[in-house]
Amino acid sequence: MVQTTRHFFPQLNAWLERLPDTRVPEACTYPTRFLAWWGLALYLFQLSARRQLDFELRDGGAAVRANLNRLAETQQTTLPVHDTLDYFLGHVVLSGWERLRRQMVQRLVRMKALDAARVLGLPVLLLDATGLICFRQRHCPHCLVQRHGKVTLYLHQVLEAKLLGPAGVVLSLGSEFIDNADAAASAGRPAEEVKQDCELKAMQRLLPRLKREYPQLRFMLSLDNLYACGTTFALLEQLGWSCVVTFKEGRTPALWREYVALRGQCPEQVVRRSWRERRQEFRWVKRLVHEDSEGRRWELDALECHETNADDAEQYFAWLTTLPVGRKTVEEIAEKGGRTRWKVENEGFNRQKNSGLNLEHVYSSDPEKWKSYYLLLQIAFILVQLLERGSLLRRLAQEWGRPVWKLFGSLKNVARRLLESLRFTVWAEDWFDAQQAARVHISLDSS
Ligand SMILES: [Zn+2]
DSSP: OHHIIIIIHHHHHHHHHTTTTTOSOTTOOSOHHHHHHHHHHHHHTTOSSTTHIIIIIITTOTTHHHHHHHHHTOOOSSOOOHHHHHHHHTTSOHHHHHHHHHHHHHHHHHTTTTGGGOBTTBOEEEEEEEEEEEESSOOSTTOEEEEETTEEEEEEEEEEEEEEOGGGOEEEEEEEEESSTTGGGGTTSOGGGSOOOOHHHHHHHHHHHHHHHOTTOOOEEEEOGGGOSHHHHHHHHHHTOEEEEEOOTTTSHHHHHHHHHHHHHOTTOEEEEEETTEEEEEEEEEEEEEEOTTSOEEEEEEEEEEEEOTTOOEEEEEEEESSOOSTTTHHHIIIIIITTHHHIIIIIIHHHHSSTTOTTSOOOSOHHHHHHHHHHHHHHHHHHHHHHHSHHHHHHHHHTTSOHHHHHSSHHHHHHHHHHHHHHOOOOGGGGOHHHHHTSOOOOOOO
16 A cells, blocks of 8 residues: 555545546545545455455454555545445446546556566557456347357457556456447347447557657557457557567468578577576578568568476467567567567456456446446456556565565465455554655666
8 A cells, every 4th residue: 555655645535535527426425535445445445246245345444444444534424335346337437437447547657667578668568458358148239149059159358458567467458348238239130230349449449549658659569370460560650569470381371481591501590598597599581571461561570489497398389470580689579579568468367367356246236337447457457467566565575585476385375465454453643644645755676
């Protein structure tokens, strides 16, 4: 929470107060920011399901009300029930949550807290899609429809843009829901005939929006090979952004053959290095030409990393990029631009699915509210990561002579300890003292 105190707290409640764009009815007895914290608590303390708000917080801890009042700077004499949150979310417009997320991320960008993760000076954006909800029966007009043999699945997906920070931090920057909301024309036609929404279409909606929201940032996108196509290259050229895309033979076979042939002709283009027990060899080829399905020609550099570890196990990676690859840049582009891809899976969706954040849980029976719960989760996860990955927790662990994961056993235990603290320890006033907090330097650097 100290991270919150130092960097966000003075603003956070002001941001939360302006959240709903006046759509919360006056009949609702709780102030907006108190209900926003009630919602964030669901994910900050990783409660897994909405009704746990009642069991763990409302009926379960002597200190909860005082601590929530302290967070929200309110004086509530009662606690809401979990249904109050669902009612509240039904009245907060989605753009309110999006604005809150933007305010948080912009603050971190301005503080240069994320700069250590840049590649050639550019902020790295990771794109990845995942399934959110899947049913055997249609439950809303916007479902994606997938046929698997005799089974028809109705699902909702999301494409997420995450900004990479140091120490493994990935901050949600933009979310584009992949569904058939735009397919209004499909009314009256069988689902199978509707031209479905997809990742590439969602990308074309998401990235121009991010350009408008973050005009000062020239992003470098780290992408998987699905995006190695003219649609992506044309869009990025238009936005003035660059990319590193996983390079696989199957996706662009002609380009791969050309790469392999040219690589053999420039054996001097190699950088080798050893790091602990790892040996790495980087090679590259400049100015390959890719002709896309519409006959447009794109000039791209290609690079690869061949890695051998202490057990002689080998790994091979290759990428295409619009960045200038050379002796001085090949390692940085490969390591920080290319191999960061796995972080979206490991630190992003996997973590959100396989923890008390419970991403795939249906938090509301109302499909209109899913998106609100999703955004609330992403916002809370930014705060969770600042706590887990910040130097403050690391220093605390060092005082005990252990790394963070050994002190707590797991990140799950960090969340549980935080919940215990919320329930049973009345948080002292001076923990929230902005002047005192200003004297503590907190960083995300792992150095
Ligand atoms: Zn649906």
